[in-house]
Amino acid sequence: MMPEQEKEKEKEKEEVVLDAGMKRYRNGEIWEFEDDMGVSDGGSGVLLGLDGGTTSTVCICMPMIPFSHSQLHSLPVLARAVAGCSNHNSVGEIAARETLEQVMADALSKCGSKRSSVRAVCLAVSGVNHPTDQQRILRWLRDIFPSHVRLYVQNDAVAALASGTMGKLHGCVLIAGTGTIAYGFTEDGKEARAAGAGPVLGDWGSGYGIAAQALTAVIKAHDGRGPSTMLTRSILQTLGLSSAEELIGWTYADPSWARIAALVPVVVSCAEAGDEVANKILLESVQELASSVKAVVERLGLCGQDGKNAFPLVMVGGVLEANRRWDIGKEVTNCISKYFSGVVPIRPKVEPAIGAAWLAWNFFMKEYHKEICGS
Amino acid sequence: MMPEQEKEKEKEKEEVVLDAGMKRYRNGEIWEFEDDMGVSDGGSGVLLGLDGGTTSTVCICMPMIPFSHSQLHSLPVLARAVAGCSNHNSVGEIAARETLEQVMADALSKCGSKRSSVRAVCLAVSGVNHPTDQQRILRWLRDIFPSHVRLYVQNDAVAALASGTMGKLHGCVLIAGTGTIAYGFTEDGKEARAAGAGPVLGDWGSGYGIAAQALTAVIKAHDGRGPSTMLTRSILQTLGLSSAEELIGWTYADPSWARIAALVPVVVSCAEAGDEVANKILLESVQELASSVKAVVERLGLCGQDGKNAFPLVMVGGVLEANRRWDIGKEVTNCISKYFSGVVPIRPKVEPAIGAAWLAWNFFMKEYHKEICGS
Numbered sequence: 001m002m003p004e005q006e007k008e009k010e011k012e013k014e015e016v017v018l019d020a021g022m023k024r025y026r027n028g029e030i031w032e033f034e035d036d037m038g039v040s041d042g043g044s045g046v047l048l049g050l051d052g053g054t055t056s057t058v059c060i061c062m063p064m065i066p067f068s069h070s071q072l073h074s075l076p077v078l079a080r081a082v083a084g085c086s087n088h089n090s091v092g093e094i095a096a097r098e099t100l101e102q103v104m105a106d107a108l109s110k111c112g113s114k115r116s117s118v119r120a121v122c123l124a125v126s127g128v129n130h131p132t133d134q135q136r137i138l139r140w141l142r143d144i145f146p147s148h149v150r151l152y153v154q155n156d157a158v159a160a161l162a163s164g165t166m167g168k169l170h171g172c173v174l175i176a177g178t179g180t181i182a183y184g185f186t187e188d189g190k191e192a193r194a195a196g197a198g199p200v201l202g203d204w205g206s207g208y209g210i211a212a213q214a215l216t217a218v219i220k221a222h223d224g225r226g227p228s229t230m231l232t233r234s235i236l237q238t239l240g241l242s243s244a245e246e247l248i249g250w251t252y253a254d255p256s257w258a259r260i261a262a263l264v265p266v267v268v269s270c271a272e273a274g275d276e277v278a279n280k281i282l283l284e285s286v287q288e289l290a291s292s293v294k295a296v297v298e299r300l301g302l303c304g305q306d307g308k309n310a311f312p313l314v315m316v317g318g319v320l321e322a323n324r325r326w327d328i329g330k331e332v333t334n335c336i337s338k339y340f341s342g343v344v345p346i347r348p349k350v351e352p353a354i355g356a357a358w359l360a361w362n363f364f365m366k367e368y369h370k371e372i373c374g375s
Numbered sequence: 376m377m378p379e380q381e382k383e384k385e386k387e388k389e390e391v392v393l394d395a396g397m398k399r400y401r402n403g404e405i406w407e408f409e410d411d412m413g414v415s416d417g418g419s420g421v422l423l424g425l426d427g428g429t430t431s432t433v434c435i436c437m438p439m440i441p442f443s444h445s446q447l448h449s450l451p452v453l454a455r456a457v458a459g460c461s462n463h464n465s466v467g468e469i470a471a472r473e474t475l476e477q478v479m480a481d482a483l484s485k486c487g488s489k490r491s492s493v494r495a496v497c498l499a500v501s502g503v504n505h506p507t508d509q510q511r512i513l514r515w516l517r518d519i520f521p522s523h524v525r526l527y528v529q530n531d532a533v534a535a536l537a538s539g540t541m542g543k544l545h546g547c548v549l550i551a552g553t554g555t556i557a558y559g560f561t562e563d564g565k566e567a568r569a570a571g572a573g574p575v576l577g578d579w580g581s582g583y584g585i586a587a588q589a590l591t592a593v594i595k596a597h598d599g600r601g602p603s604t605m606l607t608r609s610i611l612q613t614l615g616l617s618s619a620e621e622l623i624g625w626t627y628a629d630p631s632w633a634r635i636a637a638l639v640p641v642v643v644s645c646a647e648a649g650d651e652v653a654n655k656i657l658l659e660s661v662q663e664l665a666s667s668v669k670a671v672v673e674r675l676g677l678c679g680q681d682g683k684n685a686f687p688l689v690m691v692g693g694v695l696e697a698n699r700r701w702d703i704g705k706e707v708t709n710c711i712s713k714y715f716s717g718v719v720p721i722r723p724k725v726e727p728a729i730g731a732a733w734l735a736w737n738f739f740m741k742e743y744h745k746e747i748c749g750s
Contacts, residue, residue, distance in 0.1 A: 089623070089624075089627035090627075129620055129623045129624065130618075130620045130621060130623070130624065132624075133624070192598075192599075193598060194598040194599060194600055195594075195598065195600070197591075197594045197622075197623045197626075198623065198626070198627060199575075200574075200587050200590070200591075200626050200627070200635070201587070201590055201591050201594045201622070201623060201626055202588075202590075202591030202594055202595060212575050212576070213577075215575070215576055215577075216572075216575075216576050216577030219570075219572045219576045219577055220577060223567075223568060223569040223570065223667075223670055223671075224567075224569060224670035224671070224673060224674050225569055225570070225666050225667060225669075225670045243505075245504055245505045246505060247572075247576070248464075248504045248505070248572045248573065248576060249464075249504065249505060249507075249508070251572075251573070251575050251576055252464040252465075252573060252575070255630070260575070291600050292598075292600060294600075295598055295599035295600045296598075296599075298599060299599050
């Protein structure tokens with residue numbers, strides 16, 4: 001090893017210890033792979049884009065190449081790592097942090113990079129609802145990465161939007177998976193959101209909301225409060241239960257929202273087979289989802305003064321995927337286009353974690369240009 | 376000490392060790408007070424009546440006097456002990472058991488009785504929804520008490536009914552506190568229930584349901600999906616929060632259902648002050664509660680073939696208490712009496728735990744008579 005390299009390695013080690021501090025000490029094993037690596041790759045470095053949802057967390061590592069924006073889609077993916085839920089409202093803060101830290105370490109380790117090569121991280125994670133959430137996560141990220149790394153914390157909806165607009169923050173995104181949220185940006189940086197407050201606070205259009213209403217319909221049919229429905233047989237069969245009463249124990253045995261939301265395909269099948277109760281649940285969820293988009297578009301004036309301006313509506317999440325005859329996403333866009341004739345529905349071709357990496361690239365380049373140009 | 380007494384004590388000790396087995400060993404400290412007591416009180420023994428709810432758990436100890444049924448109300452209360460939540464769906468099974476065991480020990484210790492003096496226990500606990508729940512709790516109670524003790528496990532709704540009907544299982548009870556359930560019995564022992572499946576499964580008339588809808592209304596007003604409402608200011612003020620976004624963190628910071636349900640008085644105040652959103656929430660909860668009662672009464676035919684037979688409707692729980700101008704309980708009975716003219720609303724003068732003790736007395740006496748009379 002050349003003395004120059006050795007010196008650099010020593011310096012780097014010190015830096016990591018200083019910056020990562022306690023966290024590195026506590027979760028040392030997560031970053032152990034760095035010890036077996038040589039010095040920093042010396043290139044232009046890498047970006048991390050994270051999409052942290054209620055069901056899973058994906059981390060993408062991309063090279064930090066100063067492309068022009070229009071070539072962004074040709075940035076190659078160096079590594080992709082996957083982990084479980086990282087919504088702190090759902091699994092608690094400690095588990096959420098562990099998951100996020102582990103998935104970043106996995107992605108870096110897979111492409112043979114270490115933390116000192118990272119130029120920017122965009123962490124887009126569900127459950128970030130308030131500047132205090134952002135601040136808390138930023139403080140903790142600061143403990144993991146050396147001080148030169150640029151860190152951006154966003155709601156996961158922002159990454160989903162970016163995945164449909166090539167990293168540009170303009171338009172509205174509607175996500176409906178386990179949870180649901182509508183999030184929008186104007187070109188001059190105003191933002192607004194609707195829903196996304198979780199199942200207790202009225203996210204009825206979400207996968208969880210749809211499934212919880214279907215379970216409720218089974219209970220109501222059973223105890224005489226509601227009409228009988230095909231959902232009873234289909235859901236009990238799917239879950240391997242023999243009576244509606246057993247649903248109660250099943251429901252509360254595990255607080256995972258994703259486990260409930262996984263019943264959405266059963267509801268869709270029953271609706272396709274003509275069950276009225278299932279159809280009513282899906283139609284109401286379409287209304288709920290459309291009302292979230294409508295609220296965001298109106299508050300931001302994305303549709304212009306005459307209501308006819310073009311704007312992108314990025315549609316993301318299992319509930320909106322067009323893989324069924326009863327196509328919830330299509331019904332939502334039909335409903336929205338009645339209000340706003342300029343809506344341009346987009347189903348992204350890349351996953352939200354790539355959107356997060358593109359955001360990291362955009363944010364980094366903007367700050368870099370500002371510094372260079374002094375503007 | 377007479378040799379006879381000594382022998383009895385020895386026998387009793389053995390019995391407790393054999394019966395209580397591991398449980399006694401594990402939770403030895405709960406029952407330590409028994410070691411300092413002399414032999415059994417030798418009288419006719421005592422009864423335990425337990426009302427285990429989502430908010431609190433009450434245990435009543437009464438003497439086992441073979442009164443006639445009409446004198447039941449004059450059975451004195453020997454001791455009363457209170458503890459926290461014992462719904463296993465809400466706090467988990469281990470915590471629920473601890474709470475139940477501790478509250479029984481407290482009641483016995485307060486009146487200087489021990490487990491060997493107990494003749495019968497009626498454990499009426501929320502979250503008992505299925506025979507398997509009953510069997511699980513019975514097995515565990517068997518580990519605590521000597522084998523001669525009669526044990527009865529019921530849903531807490533049954534104790535509430537008994538508290539309004541002097542221990543007689545006939546009619547319908549509607550409970551609306553943190554949770555809600557309607558439960559009914561015919562005189563020949565048929566039973567039916569509606570609702571009571573918890574907040575995920577459609578208990579919208581419950582205190583939790585009312586409050587969750589109010590919180591949702593605040594979020595919807597904030598993000599533009601719903602009309603503005605007085606609830607925003609009132610709820611934020613009550614919780615000491617400064618913005619609607621902070622409600623999200625507050626809501627998921629603690630999974631306790633009772634904490635959410637505690638906001639019901641705020642909703643009632645807003646409704647009384649003329650807020651339309653709050654009024655709509657309360658009116659819908661009245662419909663939900665009435666539909667639960669209707670389902671039970673119809674399935675059991677409590678109203679007779681012409682729909683006019685008299686039957687008791689016992690009303691229990693904070694949501695139904697007549698302490699406000701906007702009287703949810705009165706609205707529910709008004710609604711019910713439109714369907715069933717024979718409904719006799721009862722607001723019990725004693726608490727459900729006393730109903731549970733009366734049930735224990737009734738069950739015990741019935742079995743005793745059967746054994747004596749051989750019928």
